[in-house]
Amino acid sequence: MKHLTTFRVIDAIARTGSIRGAADYLALTPSAVQRRLQSYEAEIGFNIFDRNPQGVDLNSAGELVIMHIRETFSETGKLTSRLADLAGMRRGEVRIGCSQALVPYFLPHHISEYQTTYPNVTFEVVVIEHRTAQSALANHAIDLAIVFGAAEVPEFKTLLGVHQRLTAVMGRNHPLANFEQLRLRQCYEHPVALPGVGFGSRTMVDAALQEKSYFRSPDVESNSFEYLKAHVIATSAVTFQIECGAPLPPVKDTNLTARLIDQRDVAPGTLWIGQLAGRSLSVTASRFAEQIGRNLSERYEHV
Numbered sequence: 001m002k003h004l005t006t007f008r009v010i011d012a013i014a015r016t017g018s019i020r021g022a023a024d025y026l027a028l029t030p031s032a033v034q035r036r037l038q039s040y041e042a043e044i045g046f047n048i049f050d051r052n053p054q055g056v057d058l059n060s061a062g063e064l065v066i067m068h069i070r071e072t073f074s075e076t077g078k079l080t081s082r083l084a085d086l087a088g089m090r091r092g093e094v095r096i097g098c099s100q101a102l103v104p105y106f107l108p109h110h111i112s113e114y115q116t117t118y119p120n121v122t123f124e125v126v127v128i129e130h131r132t133a134q135s136a137l138a139n140h141a142i143d144l145a146i147v148f149g150a151a152e153v154p155e156f157k158t159l160l161g162v163h164q165r166l167t168a169v170m171g172r173n174h175p176l177a178n179f180e181q182l183r184l185r186q187c188y189e190h191p192v193a194l195p196g197v198g199f200g201s202r203t204m205v206d207a208a209l210q211e212k213s214y215f216r217s218p219d220v221e222s223n224s225f226e227y228l229k230a231h232v233i234a235t236s237a238v239t240f241q242i243e244c245g246a247p248l249p250p251v252k253d254t255n256l257t258a259r260l261i262d263q264r265d266v267a268p269g270t271l272w273i274g275q276l277a278g279r280s281l282s283v284t285a286s287r288f289a290e291q292i293g294r295n296l297s298e299r300y301e302h303v
Contacts, residue, residue: 004076007069009036010048014066018055070140074279081282084120091120092284097128097142099200099271100225101245107146110292121284130154130200130272137276143285146292148242150203150269157277159289161303162296163268164242166204167258171233177257184265185214191237193228194218200269201240208266229256243300244271270303271296 012022013033023030041047048062058066081092098107103125111123128136130147134155137145145156148164168187170176176186184205195202209215219237222228228239233255243260247253273293275281281289 006036006040009033011069014058074140078282081284092282093122094285094288095124095142096144097126097133097136098146099148100127101148101242102146105251106244114288144289145274148200148271150200154272156274158272158274160273160293161270162300164271165268166261166266167241167246168238169241169246169258170238172257181262182259183262184208187238188214191219193220193231193237193239196223201242204266204269205240
């Protein structure tokens with residue numbers, strides 16, 4: 001499949017925005033990357049990148065080419081997966097676009113569990129916002145979307161939706177750790193660190209605080225949940241996260257703990273698993289979706 005090598009070169013150029021960047025990513029020389037690109041452009045009779053001082057950008061022809069390339073990668077992955085099934089092996093790649101909440105605990109656990117059974121399966125995990133999940137699926141940049149939305153119903157084909165309650169996350173020795181469940185007012189008696197506007201958990205908090213007398217601006221705001229976790233470990237602050245992204249049992253975190261917020265104060269949002277409508281998943285991606293779907297169904301209420 002020599003054409004796939006050329007396709008990988010072109011895809012790398014599109015992702016990095018430069019010949020040199022693609023060469024570094026693929027461990028090739030810039031001249032080798034340039035030759036591959038020029039040979040392909042000569043073959044189809046169109047230039048697919050516009051050159052500029054900062055690098056290269058896909059032009060209109062390039063947008064069509066990159067869509068074809070990613071569709072080809074997707075179809076080749078499905079073929080490889082099905083051929084591996086015939087041979088009694090499980091191999092392939094699963095590309096996941098997910099909300100930040102799934103990165104610390106949920107996905108590492110499930111990917112590790114899957115690879116224990118199928119060690120030849122590789123994963124690519126990309127953090128995305130729920131609003132961009134449909135375009136990432138349509139562009140074949142990902143196979144599965146696992147994203148949280150406070151209230152929005154996604155545009156993609158949903159395989160499962162489960163409710164997610166809001167939790168307060170804090171250091172293990174925080175005074176609020178002595179309670180089994182918290183009211184939102186209790187959290188606002190302490191410094192508050194919030195995710196940025198637009199994140200699902202922030203939307204839940206903002207909606208719950210409307211017309212509340214204890215409303216105040218956050219003491220710290222960040223678009224990084226990793227920073228927010230580090231911040232509450234080092235201070236007396238409290239941050240917020242949905243259930244599957246919080247250190248609730250069975251998750252064990254030596255520095256953090258979490259408590260559910262009373263549903264009288266904050267209504268649940270929804271975690272969605274989905275794929276592109278009209279597209280069939282590879283065997284590996286389908287089996288992984290089934291694995292996490294079973295787990296979420298057992299732990300949380302269906303939408």
